Amino acid sequence: MSGMQDAPEPVRVDKWLWAARFVKNRALAVELVKGGHVDVNGHKAKPSKEIRAGDRLQITLGEACHRIVVVGTEGRRGPASQAALMYRETAEHRAERERLAAE
Numbered sequence: 001m002s003g004m005q006d007a008p009e010p011v012r013v014d015k016w017l018w019a020a021r022f023v024k025n026r027a028l029a030v031e032l033v034k035g036g037h038v039d040v041n042g043h044k045a046k047p048s049k050e051i052r053a054g055d056r057l058q059i060t061l062g063e064a065c066h067r068i069v070v071v072g073t074e075g076r077r078g079p080a081s082q083a084a085l086m087y088r089e090t091a092e093h094r095a096e097r098e099r100l101a102a103e
Contacts, residue, residue, distance in 0.1 A: 010050035011073040013040060013057075019074050021083040022059055022066070037061070056090070067093035 014029040017038070023029045032038055033047045039058040040049055051070055059066045072086040
């Protein structure tokens with residue numbers, strides 16, 4: 001264990017996707033990751049890949065592609081308002097989404 005006790009613990013990407021409410025259950029999260037729809041820091045992830053605050057994720061759900069930065073690594077599923085605090089949209093993705101909406 002490192003000396004940083006305040007640093008949040010890393011969590012498996014499949015568990016994080018479920019806790020952040022991108023999918024309804026862990027089985028769907030595993031399927032999403034195994035299907036190659038989740039990149040962590042530019043690399044295809046495996047369900048057991050541990051993520052930390054600051055990691056960049058690209059998640060493809062059907063036609064939608066989410067590019068986010070992990071802010072929190074809570075492994076438990078809570079209310080949607082709490083889940084939304086676990087990540088933030090990248091500035092590049094926000095600008096692209098707004099440009100597409102304006103067209």
